[in-house]
Amino acid sequence: MKISLFITCYNDTLFPETGKAVVHVLERLGHSVEFRAEQTCCGQMHLNTGYRKEALPLMQRFLEVFDDAEVICSPSSSCVAMIREHYSILAEETGDPTLRDKVRNLLPRVFEFTELLVDRLGVTDTGAFYPHKVTYHPSCHSMRTLGLGDKPIRLLKEVRGLRYIELPGADECCGFGGTFSIKNPDVSAAMLADKMQAVAATGAEVCAACDNSCLMHIYGGLHRQRQPVRVAHLAEILASEERR
Amino acid sequence: MSVRVGAAAESPSFPMAAKAAMEDVQLRQNVRHATGVIRAKRALLVEEKADWQQLRTAASRIKEHTMRYLDRYLVQFEQSCVRAGGKVHWAEDADEANRIITGIIQSHGETEVIKVKTMTSDETQLNTALEAAGITPYETDLADLIVQLGSDHPSHIVVPALHKNRMQIRQIFLDKMHLETLGREPKDLAEAARRYLREKFLRVRVGISGANFAIAENGSVCIVESEGNARMCLTLPKVLISLIGIEKVIPRFRDLEVFLQILARSATGERMSPYSSIWSGVSANDGPSEFHVVLLDNGRTKVLADEAARQTLHCIRCGACLNICPVYRQTGGHAYGSIYSGPIGAILTPQLQSMRHSETLPFASSLCGACYEICPVKINIPEVLVHLRAKVVEQGDSPIVEQLAMRAAAFALAGPRRLAAAQGFARIAQKPFLSEGVLKNLPGMLSGWSSVRDLMTVPEQSFREWWRDRK
Amino acid sequence: MVEGSKVTASARDRILASIGASGNPEQEYQAIERGYESAGTAQKGQKLDLFIERLTDYGAGVYRCTHLEIAATIAERLHARNAQSVAVPHDIPVDWLPQPFEFIRDHASPYPQIECCDGVITGCAVAIADTGTIILDGGSSQGRRALTLLPDYHLCVAFEDQIVETVPEAMHRLAEAMSRPLTLISGPSATADIEMTRIQGVHGPRSMEVVLVSL
Numbered sequence: 050m051k052i053s054l055f056i057t058c059y060n061d062t063l064f065p066e067t068g069k070a071v072v073h074v075l076e077r078l079g080h081s082v083e084f085r086a087e088q089t090c091c092g093q094m095h096l097n098t099g100y101r102k103e104a105l106p107l108m109q110r111f112l113e114v115f116d117d118a119e120v121i122c123s124p125s126s127s128c129v130a131m132i133r134e135h136y137s138i139l140a141e142e143t144g145d146p147t148l149r150d151k152v153r154n155l156l157p158r159v160f161e162f163t164e165l166l167v168d169r170l171g172v173t174d175t176g177a178f179y180p181h182k183v184t185y186h187p188s189c190h191s192m193r194t195l196g197l198g199d200k201p202i203r204l205l206k207e208v209r210g211l212r213y214i215e216l217p218g219a220d221e222c223c224g225f226g227g228t229f230s231i232k233n234p235d236v237s238a239a240m241l242a243d244k245m246q247a248v249a250a251t252g253a254e255v256c257a258a259c260d261n262s263c264l265m266h267i268y269g270g271l272h273r274q275r276q277p278v279r280v281a282h283l284a285e286i287l288a289s290e291e292r293r
Numbered sequence: 294m295s296v297r298v299g300a301a302a303e304s305p306s307f308p309m310a311a312k313a314a315m316e317d318v319q320l321r322q323n324v325r326h327a328t329g330v331i332r333a334k335r336a337l338l339v340e341e342k343a344d345w346q347q348l349r350t351a352a353s354r355i356k357e358h359t360m361r362y363l364d365r366y367l368v369q370f371e372q373s374c375v376r377a378g379g380k381v382h383w384a385e386d387a388d389e390a391n392r393i394i395t396g397i398i399q400s401h402g403e404t405e406v407i408k409v410k411t412m413t414s415d416e417t418q419l420n421t422a423l424e425a426a427g428i429t430p431y432e433t434d435l436a437d438l439i440v441q442l443g444s445d446h447p448s449h450i451v452v453p454a455l456h457k458n459r460m461q462i463r464q465i466f467l468d469k470m471h472l473e474t475l476g477r478e479p480k481d482l483a484e485a486a487r488r489y490l491r492e493k494f495l496r497v498r499v500g501i502s503g504a505n506f507a508i509a510e511n512g513s514v515c516i517v518e519s520e521g522n523a524r525m526c527l528t529l530p531k532v533l534i535s536l537i538g539i540e541k542v543i544p545r546f547r548d549l550e551v552f553l554q555i556l557a558r559s560a561t562g563e564r565m566s567p568y569s570s571i572w573s574g575v576s577a578n579d580g581p582s583e584f585h586v587v588l589l590d591n592g593r594t595k596v597l598a599d600e601a602a603r604q605t606l607h608c609i610r611c612g613a614c615l616n617i618c619p620v621y622r623q624t625g626g627h628a629y630g631s632i633y634s635g636p637i638g639a640i641l642t643p644q645l646q647s648m649r650h651s652e653t654l655p656f657a658s659s660l661c662g663a664c665y666e667i668c669p670v671k672i673n674i675p676e677v678l679v680h681l682r683a684k685v686v687e688q689g690d691s692p693i694v695e696q697l698a699m700r701a702a703a704f705a706l707a708g709p710r711r712l713a714a715a716q717g718f719a720r721i722a723q724k725p726f727l728s729e730g731v732l733k734n735l736p737g738m739l740s741g742w743s744s745v746r747d748l749m750t751v752p753e754q755s756f757r758e759w760w761r762d763r764k
Numbered sequence: 765m766v767e768g769s770k771v772t773a774s775a776r777d778r779i780l781a782s783i784g785a786s787g788n789p790e791q792e793y794q795a796i797e798r799g800y801e802s803a804g805t806a807q808k809g810q811k812l813d814l815f816i817e818r819l820t821d822y823g824a825g826v827y828r829c830t831h832l833e834i835a836a837t838i839a840e841r842l843h844a845r846n847a848q849s850v851a852v853p854h855d856i857p858v859d860w861l862p863q864p865f866e867f868i869r870d871h872a873s874p875y876p877q878i879e880c881c882d883g884v885i886t887g888c889a890v891a892i893a894d895t896g897t898i899i900l901d902g903g904s905s906q907g908r909r910a911l912t913l914l915p916d917y918h919l920c921v922a923f924e925d926q927i928v929e930t931v932p933e934a935m936h937r938l939a940e941a942m943s944r945p946l947t948l949i950s951g952p953s954a955t956a957d958i959e960m961t962r963i964q965g966v967h968g969p970r971s972m973e974v975v976l977v978s979l
Contacts, residue, residue, distance in 0.1 A: 056756050058706060062716050063749060065756035084760045090706040095699060097660060099682030099691060103703040110707075134676075189661035222619045226659025228695075233657060234741025235312045239623040240659070241746070269746030272731055323959070330960040347799035354796045361792075364783040377943060383776040435966060436957035452957055459958050479958040483966045490967065495875055511943045521913060521953040521968025528909045529875060539779065544793055546942040550932040551800070553948075561960075564818065565895040565931075565950035568968060570909075573943040578872055579908035580945060590775070594782040 050080045052165070053118035055111075057125045058090035064261045070288035071124050071162055074175055077288075088114045092139075093131035098228045101139070108139055112151045121158050122165045124284050126191035126259045127227075129161040134194055161191070162284055163259060167200045173207050178291035180210030184253035185283075186244070186267065188260040189222050201259055201283055208286060214251040218243070225266035241270045248278055255279050257286055296592040297387045298416050298642050299446075302650040304630025307657040311628040320456050324448075324625040327455045328616045334562025335613065342558065351551045353671040356607035359543055360597060366509040366542045367588065373512030377574025379584040387417035390589050394419060394501065394534055395426045397585055401532055403428070403499050407490075409516060409523040410434035411503025412610060413536050413589060415447060415632040416645075419501070430501070431493050433522035435486050442469040448626030448634060451560045451612035456625050490522065500526035500581070504537040505609065506552060507586070510545040513573040514586070517556055517566045527570050533581040538589050540597075540606040552609060555669035559611035592645035601680045605640050607670045614664035614674060620657060629654065636664035640677045648681070652690045655681035694738055709757065719751045802936075804894070804929025811893045811929050812976070818896025822951025823964050824972040834921060835862040837975050838885060841919055845971075847882035851915055853907030856885065860905075860921060870911050878910060883917035884969075889941065891927045892934045897950045898922065898974065899934060901941040909945055918949075918969040923977045 052075055056068045072082045092107030111132070115121050123129050133156060140148040166172045185205060191197045205213050224230060224240025244267060248256050256271075256278055258264050264280040271278050304310065314320060339345050359366055371381045384390035398406060406423065408414065408430050420430045420441075432441040439454040440447050443465040447453030454462065459479055466485050467475050475485055502523065506515040514535055516523050527533060543552065549571070557566040575584050597603050615621045615635030626634030630651070631642040639658055643651040655678050658664075664674040685691055705715035726732040731747035734740075742748070754762075806814060816826045829837040839862035842850060849866045851873075861867055868881060878884075887905035888898045898920050900906045905921075912918050928934050938946065953968030964970060 058712065061712070061756045062719065063751060065752060065754060065759055068756035069759060084757070086709055086757060086761070089709060089712050095703060097679055097682070098695070098699060099655075099679070099684075099686035100699045100703070101683040101686075103699060107703075107706055135679075138676075189659070189663070193662035193666055220663070222659045222661035222663070224619070224659060226661065229656065229659045231738055231742055232653075233308050233311065233620075234744065235308065235315060236620055236623050236657075237659070237742075238745045239315055240619050243619075265749055266746065269731075269742075269748055272747040273745060327960040331956075334960075344800040347801075351796065351798045351800055358789070358792055358796060361785045361787070362789040364780045365789055367780065367783075383779055385775040385778060389775060433967075434957070435955050439957070452960065454957060455960070462958060479961055479963045480965070482958055483955055483963050487966055494967070495879065513943065519953070520955045520957075520966035522966065524909065524913050524947070525967055528913060544789075546939070547932075547935050550802075550935040551798075554800075554931050561956050563950070563962075565892075565897050565948065567822075567950050567952065567954050569946075569948035571942075571946040571948075573945075576902070576945050579902055580910075588779075590779045594779055597783055 051119055052080050052082050053115060053121045054082055054084050055088060055115070055121050055123040055128070056084070057123060057128045060125060060261055063265065064282065067124050067261055067282040067284050070282065070284040071122065073288040074284060077176060078170065078172060085114050085118070091128045091131050093128055094227055096131065096135055096139070105139060105143070108136055109148070112148070112155060115155065116151070118158065120160065120165070120169065122160050122162055124162040124259070124282060125261065126161050126188055126195050126197065127262060129159055130190040130194035132156070132159050161195055161197065161259065163197055163200045163204060164195065166204060173203045175204065175207070175287045177208045177287045177289050178210050179208050179286050179289040181255050182212045182214055182253045183255045183257055183286065184214045184216045184248060184251040186216055186223065186248070186256055186258045186263060187219055188258050188263045191259045192220060197259065204283065204287060205257065209291070211286070214253050216251055217247045223263045223267055225263050227262070230266060241266060245270050245274065245276065249276060253278060255281050257281050257283050259283050295386050295388045296645060296647070297418070298645050299418060299632040301631035301642050302646060307628060307630070307653040310630055311624040314624045314628040319458070320625050321623070323456050323458045325622060327452065328622055331562055331616045335559060335616070338558045338562055338564060348551055348555050349669055349671050352555055352669060353607065355543060355548050355551060356670055360540070360603055360606055363539065363542065363597065366544055367539060369509040370507055370512055370542050373510065374574060374586055375512070377512045379512060379574040379586055382585060382587045384587055384589050386591050390417045390536060390587050390591070391419055391422035393587050394536065395422060395428065397532065397534055398428055398499050399426065401499065405429045405431065405497045406499045406501050407431050407433050407493055407497045407526045407530065409500070409502035409518070409526045410437050411501070411536060412450060412632055413503045413538050414501065416591060417536070417589070419536070431490070431497065433490055433494070433526060435483065435520060438486055439465060442466070446627060447632055449612060449615055450610050450633065450635070450637070456627070494525040494529055498530050499532045499534065500530035502526060502533065502535045504535050504541050505556065506549065507537050507542045508546050509542055511573050513546065513571050515549060515569060515571045517553070517569045519561065519567045521568060524568055524570055527572065528580045530581055532583045534585045534587065536587045536589060539593050556609055556611055559613040559669040592647065595647055596644045599644070602640070602644060602677045604672050605644055605677055607672050608637050608641065609670055611669060613667045613669065617663045617667045619661060619663065620659065629657065636674045637672070640674055640681060643681055648684050648688060652685050655685060698738070713755070713757065716751065716755050720753065723751055801930060802932040804933060806893070806929050811927060812924060814929070815891065815893035815896060815927050816976070818893065819951065819974055822896055824896070824951050824974060826974045826976055828976045828978065830978050834860045834975065834977060838862055838919065841973055841975070842883070845883065845917060847917065849881045851878050851881040851884040851911055853886055853905055853911060856887070856905045860885070870907055875910060875914060879914040881915045883919060884912055884915040885919045885921070886912055887921045888926060890934045890937045891922050892931055893927055893929045895931060895950055897934070897948050899938065900947045900949070901938065901944045903941065903944070909947055912947065913968055916969055917971045919973050919975065921975045921977060924979050
């Protein structure tokens with residue numbers, strides 16, 4: 050299958066390793082990956098912060114870039130959630146029927162990385178080896194908007210050498226919320242403190258998630274506190290192989 | 294017009310009030326404990342209800358339908374209520390409602406009223422208006438009594454004194470009820486309230502209530518409660534006045550079969566609240582001989598006019614979104630500066646006030662979506678929050694620095710070359726803040742962020758550069 | 765303008781004028797999706813067991829008896845509570861009432877007189893097993909609302925055929941009585957206002973018991 054990668058603007062800039070890992074896993078499973086260089090951003094940050102006007106051209110660009118892509122995969126739940134939840138509404142607001150049709154046509158082709166693996170490709174064993182204690186933070190968008198359920202955990206449990214430890218209070222938000230953490234830094238920090246306590250209580254070496262934005266937040270707190278826990282996007286764990 | 298939501302227009306911004314609230318360790322402990330208890334109880338009872346999702350859908354559809362035809366249902370309610378012997382008044386704003394109610398009480402020459410818990414009267418600041426007219430209001434709901442005696446403000450829609458623990462409540466009762474001794478157990482406190490209020494229930498001749506539901510079909514009003522104080526106020530006085538927001542109307546009696554099943558489970562984690570009272574006008578030899586309804590707009594028709602946000606009016610005030618909200622859990626209710634707190638408050642207060650005086654509320658959420666998931670009438674609160682954020686930006690009330698940053702980001706994201714240039718710029722711009730392999734002490738808008746968190750650095754190679762070089 | 769309605773004409777008109785959609789409300793109302801359970805599925809025995817379980821959960825005792833044993837069962841309950849004076853609706857069946865208690869038949873008695881009673885005995889209109897709810901509609905042997913409110917103990921007589929399984933079934937049965945004063949009672953008065961902990965008994969009757977009569 051030819052899979053078109055939507056890397057997202059912040060993964061492109063801050064977390065290239067995640068993109069490389071997605072490419073690696075999909076190619077290892079025998080699929081071909083393409084990267085359309087004209088892509089930039091889904092518009093989530095602008096829309097969620099109230100800048101709807103600025104979000105619209107970003108959506109239009111996305112629709113153009115991925116117009117004829119067979120399957121689009123993104124390693125970011127929140128960006129996929131943005132596309133699924135808001136693109137129809139944004140298109141509706143313009144009153145442009147062509148745009149509305151384009152969105153309708155796009156939605157069934159967009160997959161979050163674990164959705165693609167489990168639902169579309171029917172894979173839970175990605176052939177990975179990762180000899181570490183790992184806990185998993187189900188980000189709000191992955192859990193509530195996309196309804197990923199136990200897909201990420203099923204994928205983790207198939208990884209050889211990996212010891213999965215459940216995160217207490219997993220369904221609580223980590224306090225990132227995009228610009229929320231900038232506009233309400235104190236409340237956000239208090240939410241983060243709860244999350245860090247939960248992560249530390251697992252004794253895991255690595256905290257995984259399907260959203261690097263939340264991981265960036267959790268890592269930011271853990272690192273400041275000099276906690277020895279690392280963070281990793283799920284794709285990076287699934288890409289890891291046994292060195293022979 | 295003087296549309297007002299309590300004292301919300303004079304309250305400090307959410308981030309400021311939240312910061313202050315979070316310094317109160319006792320308050321945070323109380324809020325955490327109470328919301329934890331109620332969440333667990335609710336979860337158990339919702340789980341046993343196999344048709345929960347169908348009930349939510351039906352509730353949502355009934356509300357949607359009612360809002361669409363609200364003018365007709367209001368007129369039908371008015372006609373039915375009058376036919377049953379009630380009197381119906383209409384109030385456009387808080388002051389008008391207060392004037393009508395004060396006038397009715399004065400026309401009977403009364404100087405005291407007993408009150409059932411009603412958020413709507415907090416919205417119009419009825420107690421202040423009554424006191425100014427020489428009328429003494431007695432709150433009879435236990436939590437409202439705690440708030441009133443403690444000269445405090447409600448911090449939760451269902452449990453207004455949720456921020457107080459038993460020892461704090463005991464002290465308020467000792468001081469204000471002039472008691473010599475009082476036990477330490479919740480049941481002792483409940484007993485004290487029973488003794489304090491019993492005499493008032495039997496003596497005061499005017500009762501004031503809100504409503505959970507007003508039924509258009511037959512003009513009935515429904516009030517759901519736990520303690521029996523509402524039954525006292527609805528039954529014993531000669532005159533009863535119900536202040537009802539226009540959005541409380543439901544089409545038919547049978548619709549209660551949906552709302553009564555979801556309300557208590559969501560609000561207090563019970564299958565049914567101990568008491569639900571439903572009455573229509575006046576009845577011979579049973580209850581008050583005079584019944585008034587005051588239908589209140591106070592900004593609601595404006596909310597109704599905005600199709601993307603009108604679902605806000607579907608709210609049945611169960612408070613489930615407060616209990617589940619990770620933000621509310623940290624700050625408690627007072628930080629929202631309004632009698633309506635938590636996620637529903639963050640969308641309701643600004644709208645009632647026509648998007649003035651509460652510009653930080655739509656941003657008081659991480660958009661985690663827990664409120665939408667738990668809402669028994671399926672109000673998509675995150676969706677409405679995002680919609681309201683756009684209104685704040687549109688009316689130019691977002692910070693200038695943020696506006697500039699967002700425009701700059703939009704410019705950078707308008708094409709891959711610009712994005713690549715911005716990535717290159719970021720790599721250079723981050724250098725002054727580099728320390729121990731991360732970014733610290735960031736300036737301006739980011740200073741709050743970086744006060745307790747480190748930021749990862751922008752790596753030397755972006756993904757797109759790697760991809761380009763890979764081929 | 766509706767007669768008898770004290771209208772600030774301008775407020776009413778302005779509010780109504782600002783709302784309004786065209787369409788067919790009746791038709792749209794009928795089309796509302798109601799996928800929830802309306803009729804119960806439990807057998808009679810299961811339904812009664814559920815009713816008893818729910819009431820017990822609320823801390824309300826349930827005592828089963830046959831039609832002929834009502835008076836004896838009530839006597840037992842009143843003895844157990846050492847109740848001397850007991851209020852009853854004026855139309856309560858005489859054969860429910862045991863000797864030698866003092867029963868005060870309520871004919872618009874002053875509230876303080878009812879309040880002094882040790883308890884009140886009534887029947888009910890409908891009861892719901894699923895939620896452990898007793899419903900009074902002011903009909904025969906139920907009395908007016910204040911009667912079941914002021915005394916500290918409420919003993920309610922419910923017949924097995926008055927018990928339905930679900931809330932929708934109960935609302936359906938009440939359709940005729942919908943405009944009477946209705947009180948739905950689910951266990952004794954309670955509050956959760958202090959630390960969200962349920963405490964039994966605030967203003968309403970702090971004790972409630974049910975005599976469940978088989979047919």
